[in-house]
Amino acid sequence: MNKMMYGNILKNHIDKFTAVGDEEYDEIIKYFNPIHIKKKENLLTAGDVCKTHYFVVKGCLRKFFINEKGIEQTTEFAIENWWMCDNFSFLSQTESQFNIQAVEKSQLLAISKSNYEKLLDEHPTMEKYFRCIYQKAYAALQMRAKFVYEFSREDHYHHFSSSFPEFIQRIPQYLLASYLNFTPEYLSKIRKKDVS
């Protein structure tokens, strides 16, 4: 699999926010490395500094941390066309509190911190692209935060599963429970109520 095959999906994504010509795109893609990883493989481990930003071409990633009881808490998923990174660690270059791991076998485009900065310096159109990406991601996270206030735990599950039905089928139940911040047992009980 070569860079070009990987690359088209990124170009399509960039074009949704800011037009970029083929010649410029050929320059841009040089800053990225294609990566293949297997299910459960780690891209970032808590305690390390996050030095890389990942764009999901195919597959699914999750971000999680280990709480004081030793339980994995999944805070975020990324599927096709999403970026994944511990932004806090990436920005400040301090130790990350998170792990990033593949939920499925995945294909990614990776850009290092130094390449990210060079890319932005040399391609102003990418400033615009990332400004749009972050503005949208921020807006989406604000809406997600609203759900925490708005919904009971049970409604939160129903809202999520009806909003992303295809996604529900793609991930194991214990990861969904973790993401929704409840125990696998409780999720199981909610689901039982639905069928009966």
Add this chain to the structure above:
Amino acid sequence: MNKMMYGNILKNHIDKFTAVGDEEYDEIIKYFNPIHIKKKENLLTAGDVCKTHYFVVKGCLRKFFINEKGIEQTTEFAIENWWMCDNFSFLSQTESQFNIQAVEKSQLLAISKSNYEKLLDEHPTMEKYFRCIYQKAYAALQMRAKFVYEFSREDHYHHFSSSFPEFIQRIPQYLLASYLNFTPEYLSKIRKKDVS
């Protein structure tokens, strides 16, 4: 109070992320309107489209929505040097679900959606500024989201109050309870435990 006095604090903020000359800054500030508002005055009402982005020069704003029980749920505060906006409504120009209101008498710089777009088109350095702002705000919101998973309600309060002691003194307790997503009664009980 004239635009210049308002404006310096914005220039200082922009300079933290990207250098901007005095001449260019004079152009940039023209896109903004200075605004004074009184305590409890509204800047955005649920059901309206969010057409303006606010930068807090002095004072404090909050964003809240009314839940199905008729209770105000505060999801976000903005103090000096923060931006406030319903990004979701602003981006998509759909009806907002939120209200934005002054917690204290406040001085703001307001930029309309159309001016925001013109500003970004004509001043590429502002693309960089807003890219940085959103990246940072997104990172901060991701960390805040982590706290929801990490802390019990009681620990969440202790963590927040030790992280922002000056802020705690600035806002009434029932707004803090609302922001932390618990009842005023429960917050009162937690605080009682602390002193005894």
Add this chain to the structure above:
DNA sequence: CGGGCCTTTGACTGGTTTCAACTTCTGTGG
């Protein structure tokens, strides 16, 4: 086919909310 991981189920527990009553604070008009 076997072992370990995932899911389910039930009993028990405790952290939070709800509700109602009371006290304290705040600000506004006389």
Add this chain to the structure above:
DNA sequence: CCACAGAAGTTGAAACCAGTCAAAGGCCCG
């Protein structure tokens, strides 16, 4: 400047939602 009304904060009792623990069943993968 005081009085008073409404808002904000406190307290206690009762109910409930969701977590914990323990054990059993199902399913995937080696």
